[in-house]
């Protein structure tokens with residue numbers, strides 16, 4: 001099966017897709033993106049991903065219309081052409097090509113890149129044993145609700161966590177409030193209640209996060225979106241992270257603190273089951 005790119009409307013092998021060194025995405029990380037997964041050829045919650053992309057574009061002063069760019073049909077076409085059972089689709093839009101200048105022109109043609117790769121299964125060791133996360137001060141910019149491709153602070157935090165023997169970092173505000181992980185949202189379960197940090201500008205408003213909250217409602221787990229301290233996270237009964245690429249993955253250690261007894265706790269398991277049931281329902285996929 002081929003891994004494909006679609007660059008400015010032209011489909012071809014990923015290795016053949018080329019962008020200019022003057023692309024503002026390369027020069028300034030002046031670009032936004034989305035990640036969508038398709039199961040059996042059907043993208044999961046594509047409307048929500050494209051709505052978030054539209055919001056990212058607007059917040060970055062990129063006056064483009066996702067509908068006019070025809071992204072939904074390009075995503076569908078690329079998934080069909082690549083033919084994987086599970087496809088990972090990246091949609092990246094840069095402001096366009098311009099001689100290097102902080103001041104961007106208003107008449108640029110955006111660069112629109114989609115890639116279609118086979119989605120790899122989540123590491124089976126992580127599914128069985130959960131992941132260990134390390135708290136770290138969030139060094140990112142102030143507008144993390146924008147899904148921007150400038151992810152250097154995320155990459156550095158992840159690397160430091162891995163070097164220290166963890167799988168990921170939980171990014172924490174200077175005041176000690178939990179935000180999210182480097183590429184996922186975070187949830188805690190305390191006394192049977194599901195808690196996740198408020199969706200403000202300091203975190204990405206995860207499509208999976210929203211879906212997890214809906215799953216919780218469907219299995220009668222009460223949920224709260226509110227500020228959460230590091231102490232609260234470390235002393236909770238269960239912790240998990242959520243993202244398009246991992247769905248729900250249990251966390252079994254926060255810093256030096258064991259969470260639960262090594263596997264997914266009962267509430268996490270019931271949410272994982274509700275999540276799986278939902279994915280296989282036609283209404284969840286576009």
Ligand code: PDD
Nearest residue numbers: 182183184185204206207208209243244
């Ligand atoms: N990352 N927070 C951050 C910082 C993320 O990068 C992501 C997703 C999430 C979860 O969002 P969603 O549920 O919509 O995938 C939260 C993707 C998977 C990535 O960058 O590859």
